[in-house]
Amino acid sequence: LTAFFTPKHLAGKRVVITAGPTFEPIDPVRGITNLSSGKMGYALAQAAQQAGANVVLVSGPTALAEPYGVQRMDVQTAQQMLAAVQAHIADTDVFIAVAAVADWRVAEPSAQKIKKQAGSLPSLAFVENPDILATIAALPNPPYCVGFAAESENLAEYAQAKRAKKNIPLIVGNVAQTALGADDNELLLCDAAGTQRLPRASKQVLAQQLIEAISQRLG
Ligand code: CTP
Ligand code: CA
Numbered sequence: 221l222t223a224f225f226t227p228k229h230l231a232g233k234r235v236v237i238t239a240g241p242t243f244e245p246i247d248p249v250r251g252i253t254n255l256s257s258g259k260m261g262y263a264l265a266q267a268a269q270q271a272g273a274n275v276v277l278v279s280g281p282t283a284l285a286e287p288y289g290v291q292r293m294d295v296q297t298a299q300q301m302l303a304a305v306q307a308h309i310a311d312t313d314v315f316i317a318v319a320a321v322a323d324w325r326v327a328e329p330s331a332q333k334i335k336k337q338a339g340s341l342p343s344l345a346f347v348e349n350p351d352i353l354a355t356i357a358a359l360p361n362p363p364y365c366v367g368f369a370a371e372s373e374n375l376a377e378y379a380q381a382k383r384a385k386k387n388i389p390l391i392v393g394n395v396a397q398t399a400l401g402a403d404d405n406e407l408l409l410c411d412a413a414g415t416q417r418l419p420r421a422s423k424q425v426l427a428q429q430l431i432e433a434i435s436q437r438l439g
Pocket of ligand 1: 238298317318319320321322323349350351352353354366367368369370382
C-alpha cells in the first residue's frame with residue numbers, strides 16, 4: 221500500500237545505492253568486516269523504488285531480503301563494490317553511498333588457510349581501499365551524490381568537512397550513536413545551505429523522508 225500512495229518524485233530516474241559492510245579476505249576462511257546491517261541502504265533502495273526510480277543496489281554481505289522491484293548486485297570487497305558501481309553508473313541520476321566500506325584491505329591475502337604455529341603470530345599488512353563515493357563524485361558528469369557519515373563526535377562539523385573533501389552536494393549524518401544494526405535512526409542532512417534534522421523514526425520512514433529531500437534537491 222505504501223508503494224501505491226508514495227508520490228512518484230523519482231519517476232524515470234536511475235538510482236544506484238551501496239549498502240551493507242564490505243568483507244576483505246585475510247585467507248580463504250577469514251576476513252575483516254564491520255557491524256553494518258545494510259538496513260538503511262536497503263530501506264533507501266525500497267523507498268527510491270516506491271518513488272518510481274529504477275534502482276540498482278550494490279550490496280556487501282547482509283542477511284536482508286532483496287527489496288521488491290530492485291536490482292541487487294552482491295559483492296564482498298570494496299574493489300568489487302567499486303567495479304559494480306562503475307558498471308552501472310552511466311546515465312545514473314542519483315548515487316547514494318550508504319555502505320560501510322572497509323578503509324583498508326589486507327595487502328596480500330593468503331591463498332591457503334593460515335595455520336596456527338606455536339610461538340609465532342601472523343602479521344598483516346594493509347593497503348588503502350579506493351574511496352567509492354569520491355571516485356564517482358570526481359567523474360566528468362557525476363550523478364547527484366549523497367554520502368553518509370557515522371561520527372562519534374562533532375557530527376555536523378565532521379560531516380560538513382567530509383562533504384567538502386569528497387566534493388558532494390549532500391551528506392547525511394547518523395545522529396544515533398547506535399545506528400549500526402538498529403531498526404531506528406535519527407539523521408542530520410548537511411548541504412551547502414546548512415543542516416536539517418530528521419527526528420528519530422524507523423529506517424523505513426527516514427528513508428522515505430530522505431528520498432523526498434533528495435528529489436527536492438534534484439529540482
Ligand atoms: N565511502 C566509500 N568508499 C570508501 C569509504 C567510504 O564510498 N572507501 C563512503 C561511505 O559509503 C559513506 C562516506 O563515504 O557514504 C563516508 O564514509 P566514512 O567512513 O564516514 O568516511 P571516510 O572518508 O572513510 O573517513 P573516516 O572513516 O576516516 O571517518
Ligand atoms: Ca571510513
